[in-house]
Amino acid sequence: MLSETxxxxxxxxxxxxxKAFETLFISxxxxxxxxxxxxxxxxxxxxxxxQDLFVKIWEQPSxxxxxxxxxxxxxxxxxxxxxxxxxxxxxxxxNLDIFTTNKxxxxxxxxxxxxxxxxxxxxxxxxxxxxxxxxLPSECCKIFLLSREKGLSHKEIASELNIxxxxxxxxxxxxxxxxxxxxxxxxx
Numbered sequence: 001m002l003s004e005t006x007x008x009x010x011x012x013x014x015x016x017x018x019k020a021f022e023t024l025f026i027s028x029x030x031x032x033x034x035x036x037x038x039x040x041x042x043x044x045x046x047x048x049x050x051q052d053l054f055v056k057i058w059e060q061p062s063x064x065x066x067x068x069x070x071x072x073x074x075x076x077x078x079x080x081x082x083x084x085x086x087x088x089x090x091x092x093x094x095n096l097d098i099f100t101t102n103k104x105x106x107x108x109x110x111x112x113x114x115x116x117x118x119x120x121x122x123x124x125x126x127x128x129x130x131x132x133x134x135x136l137p138s139e140c141c142k143i144f145l146l147s148r149e150k151g152l153s154h155k156e157i158a159s160e161l162n163i164x165x166x167x168x169x170x171x172x173x174x175x176x177x178x179x180x181x182x183x184x185x186x187x188x
Contacts, residue, residue: 006070014061025054028071032078039082049081132182136175143168144175 012020029050036046053074057064066073133141146152146160147168154172158165 003069006066009070010064010066013057014064016061021054021058024057024070028074029054031071032074035075036078036082039079040085045085046082049085050078053077053081128182129179132179133175136178140171140175143171147172 009020009024013024032050032053033043033046036049037043040046040049064073133144136144143157143161146157147154152160154165154168157163157168161168
């Protein structure tokens with residue numbers, strides 16, 4: 001539950017009270033920067049993410065819909081910002097030709113992997129990948145699984161299924177497009 005002080009700060013910030021906002025900033029900024037630093041590669045990035053949160057709070061005070069402590073709300077917001085930053089930063093480097101759930105786990109820091117939210121997100125992603133693969137046409141699915149689960153090359157798959165290498169490439173490309181669509185919510 002919100003303490004009386006937290007409740008006063010939130011109400012004052014919603015009313016546009018700059019002094020209340022300044023108090024919030026001074027009280028939480030250093031701790032939030034340290035917390036963000038657990039998840040992002042540099043102090044500057046951590047500070048940028050925390051500053052972005054405070055700018056958003058000042059510009060849109062209505063986002064402060066808090067049911068827990070103010071510190072808990074701010075920490076959760078920073079955690080989400082850091083996670084989004086990590087996913088956005090690595091979106092371009094996630095080559096779905098070699099994409100697996102393990103690859104995503106490598107992108108997140110070890111400390112983030114211990115967070116329940118991260119475990120839940122990875123579980124949801126794994127489920128989304130499996131559902132996307134299950135929805136593929138049967139031949140496309142078979143080719144994709146031979147490539148990803150058995151690690152066969154395009155040439156080996158073509159030989160095993162008695163089809164051309166180009167067909168294998170096209171089918172894997174189509175499968176990856178479908179998986180990318182299924183994961184769009186997680187990679188944005």
